[in-house]
Amino acid sequence: MPLTDHGRIRKQQFHGRLGVLHHRLLHRKLRQRFPAAFNTRWTRRHWLHASLFATLGALVATIVPGFSSQLPPASQAHATLPLSLPPLSVDAPAAQPGHQWEVVQVERGQTLGALFARMGVPVEVMHRILERPGNREALTRLKPGTELAFALDEQGRLRGFRFDRSPTERVELHVDGDEIHEKVHERATTTRIAVTSAEIEHSLYAAGRKAGLSPAAIAVMTDEIFTYDIDFKDVQPGDRFSAVVEETWRDGERIGPGRILAASFTTGGKTYTGVRFEYEGKVGYYTPDGRPLKKSFIRMPIPYARLTSRFGSRKHPVLGTMRMHKGVDYAASPGTPIMAAGDARVQFVGQQRGYGNVVILDHGRGHTTLYAHMSRFGKIRQGQRVSQGTVIGYVGSTGLATGPHLHYEFRVNGVHRNPLSVTLPPPEPLKGAALAAFRRQTAPTLAHMQQMEKLMFADADAGKSGGKADKRG
Known part of the structure; x- marks a missing residue:
């Protein structure tokens, strides 16, 4: 046999012995890592234990998923378990009679009688309520949006009635058979002074509403303060006005139209000013120097004639x-x-x-x-x-x-x-103590209004003056 073949055979024998040594060494390491039970030949006892553990594992795998939905996740701090409660009884106790108030709002065109009929309250009860002092005037002049409250018992009989007699008074009536007991609750209000100014773009009414004036306040300006001096049919865009208004607020809501303490109106290049003044029970509007705006006579004692x-x-x-x-x-x-x-x-x-x-x-x-x-x-x-x-x-x-x-x-x-041409006597101006009181009372109001006009119209007036100066130059 050639030398090369002999060398190849020796090499194959060497690799065979090396593989046997590697297998023995690996087997020795595995014996050291696993328990002794796995390193020896399993007896009948070993196979019995293995069968028992396999059976227990199968049981655990079957039972544990049934509890998993009831156990909270490990990441939750707490869990709420659903509990089945008994059904509510049909005969649960009702609210105590008269303790539940049903509030209704007056609709446009709706009368007090219609409201009581709607609530199932007899008209005789309504008349007994109206007979109490101070109730008839408040309840027979209901405005849309006014709130009334009724308390009825289980039989539908009126046990309580509640309404606002005035902006500061809430009346609560308790009906006990033929007797009516009344309790009046005072409602706290606050007074604020508001100053507003506006320039007319389309109409006085639209400008007034945009400035926050109520329709009643606008009517006071046109029909009371400036009715003798200004023909409001001739008011033009660009005319302007200012007003100092005393507003009453309750529970964060403005109530009432608010009375005008002072107002000014600029039209046709001329400014008219009126200030409210009350003295010895008489109320009127005056010029800043104390002369009444109300003329002694009106030319036409009949409207629309x-x-x-x-x-x-x-x-x-x-x-x-x-x-x-x-x-x-x-x-x-x-x-x-x-x-x-x-x-x-x-x-x-x-x-x-x-x-x-x-x-x-x-x-x-x-x-x-x-x-x-x-x-x-x-x-x-x-x-x-x-x-x-x-x-x-x-x-x-x-x-x-x-x-x-x-x-x-x-x-x-x-x-x-001739009533159409006679010179009418001028109104008497304030004098003495009345004039002194007028100046003390109206000075702050006039200052507020003048300050507002400076803020609102200073730029416009400066622009007009500048334009005229440029034109003259």
């Missing part, structure tokens, strides 16, 4: 003869209210020949006014003091009249004057 006959000589429409017409005639629908032209004392109320139903007012300082052909009189009597604007009667056609109208006369020391 048409002038049909002027002052002077004319042919009488009934008698057909020429005679002096000592006043002016205003045509209006029957029943239109007639107002006192100024503060006065009722000198006469009754009938006078061709005048029919007539009222004569004495305004003092020799000034009197006469109102004739009334259909009926207002709630006035002879000798009574009336304020300007008080309704003294209603348009009619009594006496010598061809149709419903008001015949109005103005006299100075017994002499008839």
Whole structure:
């Protein structure tokens, strides 16, 4: 055999012996790592133990998953186990009678009687509630959105009734048979002073609402403060106003329209200012120097009327003869209210020949006014003091009249004057103690309003002044 073949055989024998040694060494290491039971030949006892452990393992694997859903995860700090509770009894006790209040809101056009009928309360109970002092006025003038609360017992009988008598009073009534017990709760309110200014873009009303004024506050400006000085039909875009308003708040809500303490209005390049002042029970609006804004007389004592006959000589429409017409005639629908032209004392109320139903007012300082052909009189009597604007009667056609109208006369020391052109006496300005009190009371209000106007309109005024300066230059 060649040498090369002999060498190859020796090499194969060497690798065979090396493999046997490696196998023995690995077997020795495994024997050292595992328990003795695994290193010896298993007896019948070993196989019995192994079968027992295998059976126990199978049982555990079957039972443990059933408990796993009831055990909380290891990551949770606590768990809530669902517990089955007994069903609620159908005969659970009801709330105590009169302890549950049902609140209802008054809807537009809804009456108190309709609300009580809706709650199943007899009308007799409602009348007993209205008979209590102070309740009728509050409950018969309900506004949409007003809240009323009813407490009924299990038989549907009224046990309690709750409403707001005023912004500061809440009345709670407890009904016990024929008796009604009343408890009044005072509701705390706060007063805030708000200052607002705005420039008119489209209309005064829209600008006023945008500035936060209520419709009632806007009406005070137009119909009370500036009614004698400004014709609001002529208001233009660019005109502006400011107002200081005293607001009442309750539970975070503004209640009531808020009365205007001061207001200014700029139109046609002129600014008018009015300040509210109360002195000795009388309230009015004055200029900043203490002169009343309210004029002594109003030219037209009847609203929305048409002038049909002027002052002077004319042919009488009934008698057909020429005679002096000592006043002016205003045509209006029957029943239109007639107002006192100024503060006065009722000198006469009754009938006078061709005048029919007539009222004569004495305004003092020799000034009197006469109102004739009334259909009926207002709630006035002879000798009574009336304020300007008080309704003294209603348009009619009594006496010598061809149709419903008001015949109005103005006299100075017994002499008839043309009501359309007579120079009316100016109102008396404040003097002495009244003027001093006026200055103390109104100074802070005027300062607030002037400060607001500077903030709101300073840039606009500067722009206008600059524009004029540039134009002149």
